[in-house]
Amino acid sequence: MNKIFAIGKVVLLEMYRRKDFYVLFIVTALITAVMGSVTFFKDEQIVRYLKAICLFLIWASSLFIAIGATARQIPAERESRTIFPLMAKPVSRAQVLLGKFLGCWLACGAALVIFYAFFGCVAAAREHQWPLANYFQAWSLHWAMLGIVVAMTLFGSLVLTAVSSNITITFIATIAILLVGRHLHQVALTMSEPSAIMITSLYYVIPHLELFDMRDLIVHDWPLIPWGIWFIALVYAAAYSALLLLLSWLVFRRKVLQ
Amino acid sequence: MSVILKTEKLRVEFASREFRQKAKVALSSLDLTVNAGEIFGFLGPNGAGKTTTINVLLGFVTPKSGAAYLFGIDVRQPIARQRIGYLPEMTYYYKFLTAEELLRFYAKIFGLAGAEADKRIDRLFKLVDLEQARRRLLKTYSKGMQQRVGLAQALINDPDLLILDEPTSGLDPLGRMKVREIIQRVKNEGKTVFFSSHELGEVETVCDRVVIINEGALKAEGRVSDLVQKYQTHSLEQVFLKVIGYETTSSAGAPVTTGASKA
Secondary structure (H helix, E strand, C coil), rough: CCCHHHHHHHHHHHHCCEEEEEEEHHHHHHHHHHHHHCHHHHCCCCHHHHHHHHHHHHHHHHHHHHHHHHHHHHHHHHHHHHHHHHHHCCCHHHHHHHHHHHHHHHHHHHEEEEEHHHHHHCCCCCCCCCHHHHHHHHHEEEEEHHHHHHHHHHHHHHHHHCHHHHHHHHHHHHHHHHHHHHHHHHHHHHHCCCCHHHHHHHHHHHHCCCHHCCHHHCCCCCCCCCCHHHHHHHHHHHHHHHHHHHHHHHHHHHCCCC | EEEEEEEEEEEEEECCCCCCCCCCEEEEEEEEEECHHHHEEEEECCCCCCCHHHHHHHHHHHHHCEEEEEHHHHHCCCHHHHHHHEECCCCCCCCCCCCHHHHHHHHHHHCCCCCHHHHHHHHHHHHHCCCCCCEHHHHCCCCCHHCEEECCHHHCCCCCCEECCCCCCCCCCHHHHHHEEEEEHHHHHCEEEEECCCCCHHHHCCCCCCEEECCCCEEEEHHHHHHHHCCCCCCCCHHHHHCCCCCCCCCCCCCCECCCCCC
C-alpha cells in the first residue's frame, strides 16, 4: 500500500506545482462570485438559476481537471521516460496504475472541496443558510462519479496513443452518458432489431454517471436522498471504477515499455 | 562464486508495424552469466541489443522465449528488482520534484522510511556532491548534476547489483571521473556492476569481464586481457571492431569464449 500512496503523492505534487489548474479554479471562482453578487430584476428567485449555472461550471471544471490530469499520467511518464527508473524498482504495474488513479482521484476530491466550499460561501451570503448535509451528499457523489471518469480516462490512456484523442473521446463519452445515458433504453424501444438489442445492451453496460448528479438537490433545496441509496450509489461507483482499473491492468501488464 | 544475473536462450522479437513484414529479432538465444562482485562490461554497436537486454532484465520487455533471472528470481516478478539499482542512459526524472523529494519517493518504493531513509539520503547526497542543491527542483539541474542524482537514486536501496546503461554518455571529464570513482567504490564494497558502454577505454579500465554482442547474439566473452590475446590485438577497441566484423578476420562472427568461463 505504501508504494501506491507514494506514487499517488507524486501525482498530487505534480498537480499542485502545475499552474493550469489554478487558472481553471480562478475562472470558476470569479464567475461564481460575480453570479452570486448580482440580483437580476430584484427577483430573489433568480438565485436558483444562478446556483444552477455555478454548479454547472463546477461540474464542467471538475471534468476538465479529472480527464485532463489523468489522460497525461501514463503517456507523460512514457514520453519523458520517467517510467523507466520507476519500473526498475520493485513495483508492479498494478501498483503504478493504482497509484496514478489514487493521486488523480484525490486531487479531484480536493478540488471539489474547494469548489463546493466557495460555492457554499457565495450561496450562504445570499440565502443565509448552510445545508451542509446536502452539500456533503452532492460532493461525495460527485467525487465518486469522478472516480469512474478517472478510471475510464486511465484506461483510455493505455489504449489510445495520443493524449489529445484520449481527452476528446473520454470527454465526449462522459458528456454523452450524462446527457442521454438514462434515455437509451427508451430509444431502443423505437428501433428495430438488431439495433434495439445493441442499444439496450449499451444501456446496461455503461456506467450511469447521471445517477450522481445532485445539483437539483442544492438548487431547489430538496430534502436529502436516503443514506441507504447514497451508499448504494457509492458502491456502484466503486464497482465500475474497479472494473475499469482491472481492464486497464489487463492492457498495461503486457505492454512493452521502450 | 554465486550467480547474480543469468539469462537462458533469451529471444526477443518486436512485431513490425508494417503489413506482412516479419517481426524484428532484437535478441536471439542470448546466454549471459554475471557473478557476484564483478564489474561486467556489456558491449556492442548501436542496435546490437544491449538496451533490449537491460529492458528484459528490468521487466520492461517480455521475451518471446527463454528466461532471465536476477538473484535466482524470474525478472517478471517485481521482487526480483528489490536488490538492484538502475541508472538509465539519459536522466529521466520528475522535473517538478526536488532531488530530495525524488530520493525520498524512491526510498518509499523500496520500503525505506523514517530515520533510516534520512540517513541514507544524507549519505548519498554527500557521495554525489549535491548536498547544497538537494532542495532545488530537478529542472534547474545541469546534465552532470542530473546524472549524479541518477546515481544517487540507483544506490538508494544499497543494491547488490548495479545496472548502468551508458552512465558516462554526454558527461564532461570531471563527471566521468566522478562516475568511475563511484563505480569503483561500489565494487570495493563487494557489489556487482553490470555496465553497458561505448567508452571502450573506460570499460578496459573498470571491467573485470566483458561480453560483446552484435545483432542480438553473443559474439565474444572473457577478460579484457584474454580477449586482446585471443584476437591478437593491442586494445579492447580493436577486439571490438574485429568481433563486430568491421575488419575482415576469420574469427569475426563466431562466438568466442576466453578466460573466465561462465559459472
